[in-house]
Amino acid sequence: MQASTPVYFHVDLDAFYASVEQLDHPEYRGRPVIVGALPGSRGVVSACSYEARRYGVHSAMPISEAYRRCRHGVFVPVRMQRYRDVSRQVMELLARFTPELQQISVDEAFLDLSGTERLFGEPRSVAQQLRRQLRQETGLAATIGVAASRYIAKLASTFAKPDGLHVVAPGAAADFVLQLQLRDLWGVGRKTLSRLEALGIDTVAALRAAEPPFLRGHFGESTGQYLYQVSRGIDPGIYAAEAQSRSVSSETTFGTDVSDREVIERTLLELAELVMFRLREEHCGGVTVTVEVRDDDFTTRSAQRTLQRPVASVDELYREARALLAKRWDGVTPLRLIGLGVAGVRSDSEELQPDLFTDQHEDKRRKVEEALLDLRRKRPDSAPVTRARLLRPGDTSPPELPR
Numbered sequence: 121m122q123a124s125t126p127v128y129f130h131v132d133l134d135a136f137y138a139s140v141e142q143l144d145h146p147e148y149r150g151r152p153v154i155v156g157a158l159p160g161s162r163g164v165v166s167a168c169s170y171e172a173r174r175y176g177v178h179s180a181m182p183i184s185e186a187y188r189r190c191r192h193g194v195f196v197p198v199r200m201q202r203y204r205d206v207s208r209q210v211m212e213l214l215a216r217f218t219p220e221l222q223q224i225s226v227d228e229a230f231l232d233l234s235g236t237e238r239l240f241g242e243p244r245s246v247a248q249q250l251r252r253q254l255r256q257e258t259g260l261a262a263t264i265g266v267a268a269s270r271y272i273a274k275l276a277s278t279f280a281k282p283d284g285l286h287v288v289a290p291g292a293a294a295d296f297v298l299q300l301q302l303r304d305l306w307g308v309g310r311k312t313l314s315r316l317e318a319l320g321i322d323t324v325a326a327l328r329a330a331e332p333p334f335l336r337g338h339f340g341e342s343t344g345q346y347l348y349q350v351s352r353g354i355d356p357g358i359y360a361a362e363a364q365s366r367s368v369s370s371e372t373t374f375g376t377d378v379s380d381r382e383v384i385e386r387t388l389l390e391l392a393e394l395v396m397f398r399l400r401e402e403h404c405g406g407v408t409v410t411v412e413v414r415d416d417d418f419t420t421r422s423a424q425r426t427l428q429r430p431v432a433s434v435d436e437l438y439r440e441a442r443a444l445l446a447k448r449w450d451g452v453t454p455l456r457l458i459g460l461g462v463a464g465v466r467s468d469s470e471e472l473q474p475d476l477f478t479d480q481h482e483d484k485r486r487k488v489e490e491a492l493l494d495l496r497r498k499r500p501d502s503a504p505v506t507r508a509r510l511l512r513p514g515d516t517s518p519p520e521l522p523r
């Protein structure tokens with residue numbers, strides 16, 4: 121690749137939650153591991169190993185269905201704090217390759233390696249080295265997609281999964297997408313797929329052949345434009361904005377569209393923990409909280425609120441986020457993505473002086489959480505206290521402080 125060509129890696133850990141369980145429990149290796157609710161309950165699969173996927177088990181599937189398909193599977197509960205700790209270790213490793221790191225979920229990140237070839241070498245060998253190092257230092261497998269844009273890098277990693285590497289050379293993106301199915305084009309939802317099919321469009325090539333006015337007429341301006349771009353291997357720019365802004369945000373894309381309130385709220389809490397954790401690690405605070413949801417047809421809605429002082433705790437962020445979610449989600453529509461961000465970030469020293477915490481209760485809560493985060497750093501196996509006390513079913517009142 122030429123020095124002037126942008127180089128993006130999309131690094132995606134394979135079956136992350138299940139892989140961490142197999143890492144921590146060698147007896148699970150090679151077996152179908154299903155992380156999520158336990159059989160007999162009403163919950164769903166959060167994640168599963170590739171061995172379990174062979175039985176047709178996938179994330180967001182009701183656990184009873186997963187059990188029916190794979191009775192001999194290893195069913196284990198979600199240990200979010202452990203996954204967060206491993207995730208942090210992974211992200212630290214990735215950051216050694218470039219400071220231009222954009223973490224987009226607990227197990228996924230974009231690395232901008234543009235212009236680093238002289239330093240590190242050719243992108244393919246850098247990606248191989250990264251995968252090797254990750255396996256040596258963490259015991260985990262990651263798949264990497266390499267391309268001249270973030271969108272194509274993401275498609276390339278999906279294409280190469282699991283435990284793979286795929287490099288799309290500059291100028292080859294348009295050809296690369298032709299080998300994919302329409303449903304592999306990230307952001308093309310189920311509704312759009314079935315409408316395309318009804319119009320006789322069932323391949324990427326057929327989509328590319330469609331005239332722009334035809335696409336706009338059937339799908340509207342923004343989806344029409346999106347389809348036009350992605351069928352040609354052009355990055356529609358969905359990840360570009362976040363990289364520039366002074367904010368900390370994170371999002372989760374569900375493997376299958378989700379309408380289960382419990383799953384949505386737990387995901388929102390996980391995001392609140394991650395965002396708050398990153399704000400603290402970077403000694404930042406922020407005042408504007410944004411929640412974004414995207415339905416299965418790529419319609420995106422967001423709501424935001426600006427607080428009078430920086431958000432102080434996971435509890436507070438989660439409560440704000442849940443109130444914002446209620447404004448943009450009817451509790452029924454299946455979601456494919458949920459995101460949470462905090463903007464207006466300034467350094468701790470300017471904005472987060474203790475005396476700014478006029479609310480004594482919040483200040484105390486913040487101190488307790490910081491102590492818990494410290495404890496978790498030192499003892500990764502300690503119980504995930506925050507999550508347990510926040511997620512009491514049906515409880516809408518602010519949670520109590522732990523003793």
Ligand SMILES: [Mg+2]
Pocket residue numbers: 132133134135136227228
């Ligand atoms: Mg993954």
